[in-house]
Amino acid sequence: MTVAAKIRELIGESGLAEPDAGGTPRAVPASEAECAVILQAAQSEGWRVRIEGCGGWMPADAPATLALSTRRLTGVVDLNPADMVVTVRAGTRWNELRSLLANEGTWVPLDPPGSDRSVGSVIACATAGPLRTGFGTIRDQLLGQTLLTADGRLVQSGGRVVKNVAGYDITKLAAGSFGAFGVITAVHLRLRAVPRADLTLVAHGNRDELLNRARSILDAGLIPAALELLSPKASPADRWTLAVRLVGSDVAVAAERDAITAASGLTFEKHVASHAADFWQQTLAGVTATPTTLRMGALPSSLDDALDTIAHYLDENCEDWISVNVLAGVVRWSGAADGGQLRLIRGIAAQHEMPVTLERAPWSVRSEVGHFGAYRDRVGRIVHSLWKAFDPQGVFAVPLGDRP
């Protein structure tokens, strides 16, 4: 029996969509139960499965026996604004969730890069954007999830409450595992009220100067919602740009604006409403204009070194998309690089205690170097043992990392 025929037999004709460009059959389960049945079959038949969301982030190019799309696992399951928690299925488009929440006066304070992402993609790849300065990363907004492991077992962790220490935090383990631990089918996210004031301040200059000004903002004890240094390619202004986002009450934002202006000594352009939204949207969408994206972590005081390392090994002419989170000490770079270059920079960065995560790349690149690597002693063994615990037969086509 063909793979397509097996899917048809298991979940019916509606569970089968058009095959991908290479002819790989594509299953589109409409429920967790259907998804579980497919994974059980994959495990027993020895299939290799590629998990797909909206296709707006990771290229859907991993060789597989079956493409498993979450596109029918959509919609908000539960939303009670009084609890400030939403439960949403993973195939829902991030932008749709955002609009729906806005109608209820709430938001999830995350601004993942890329333009057409599913909720599952944002969580599985743990791609936080500039708002991590003020609100933290995916892990800080994620209260729980439902995960289907490679053998089709449903693992539920966390829940609809904002504090929870029952059992091990499998939620944090699976967020950022690129789907290697299973198919995330639904998540519980922490909400906040949409802020009354939302102001973006923008200033231009040279890289080092702007980085120093950003540090003086932090030295004044201020924590804006976002404080991002953007390369000319990443900035709509086509110049090195310091972008600051302030959210909160009118009084708080006005006070913060004045304090930031004083602390930095910069003259800022001010963007509000749709202009501000356009600025960030344009910046964040640009990340996928090139094939490969990586994230490098550093101490905030070592960001110059991180940027110099990237410039030296990947971006000599300063032509690539770079966004620097000054408080978190994280540089996101997007451009073109082969596996050899990525392995080299990962090794060099590791010597300086700067972890590199390959966030997205064509299969030829990511299968060669993996999303993670150059681990500290014994970390690789733990990562691979955990991976094996969740997917012992290697059902999911995810090149998580170099073998230790």
Add this chain to the structure above:
Amino acid sequence: MIPSQALVALADAVGPEWLRTARANLDTFSSDGLPTHLSRPAVAVIPGSRDEVFRILRILHHFRIPFVARGAGTGLSGGALADEASVLIVLTRLNRILEIDADNRRAVVEPGVVNARLTAAVEPLGLHYAPDPSSQTACTIGGNVAENAGGPHCLKYGVTSNHILALEVALPDGGLVQLGSPGGEPWGLDLVGLFVGSEGTFGIATAITVRLTPIPSAIRTLLADFTTLRAAGEAVTSIIAGGLVPAALEIMDSNCIAIVEESIYSAGYPTDAGAVLLVELDGMDEEAVASEARQVQEMLASGGARSVQLASDPEQRERLWQGRKKAFGALGRIGSDLLVQDAVVPRSRLPDVLEQIGAIGERYQLSICNVFHAGDGNLHPNFSFDGSQPGLADRVQRASAEIMHICIEAGGTITGEHGVGSDKLQYMPLVFTADTLDMMSRVRQVFDPHDLANPGKVLPAKACQQP
């Protein structure tokens, strides 16, 4: 029984004076902050350096002797208790602050550093360590990491796991692993996130890199009193739904107020109130925080508060907080035994659940004191009782189980910040399926294949029986 060769090796590792084997010494370690659970360890070993911790674990691994790590022993889930087949590793001598890096807002500490001591050390730099469990003047950062401790100000600032950037860990085989990086980005998976809250079952954190947070320059503390607990719960729901994120939102009920006011921790709470609600707002701008405080004051008044006191100077604030932070201590005066619950419910369910808890107390003829992190929906119903009275301990247990069930039915969970330990093992199957517990067990085996680290805690025995 611990083999004598192992005892010799342990004494050699730490020096004989730091190996405790006398029963009278060991009794000191036979309970944590929850006196309903008692267990005496075979021996207690008190290392004085990180290196000694690794040596101890290598010895124990060699002899396959289980161990339990313990900080100050303020835990509330029976999590740091060792039995007579186990070695207790007491980490209070590892109390050095290894590094303070104000530029990067981080510090590196040994696990035995007391929570409040860290904040005191960085306060002159305008920084603090945000998680503030009520026991912060005694509890250790290592224990906070093990339990993923919370505290009143976690409503705004997040719990322990939101503030841990990296960990040096002694694995159960005595090997060393560095999780996370100095700046907080993971090496691959979020293993720091997985380790925090693993209750000592994955190994011992020997050096902890924490995030430091600027001290807010403007703070307002409000105390509202309500005629009923329900009204106080409804006020919390309306503040959260209104979009404000106070630094803290804490409730104490009338039983708790009475006990606190009769104690040396008296804070001047109105003793005829059904409940008091403490609200704290903070930020970097006086005017903005004052404006939020006015907004909250209006919400409280329209929500039926009889009166609202506003404290803006540090002394007034201190006094308002004292009763809340010392409530557990005050409870100790009225009964020899204490059972503390730690369930969490969705915040909109608070008023109903609080009413149900009251009804359960009446039905079992027990006095329940509620003092809790209302903004997080994190309940702490307390039973203070005399366990020597026939049948009383059993009645308390049954009432407590009933409360746990109503919280789970309300969409909640069994523990928000105290951990599962040994106290809540029985409730784990109520919130997790067998498949989920099995997967947790597999995760545990990755770190501890020989089941040496804090055995018998967190996961019910059945879930740990892996092929």
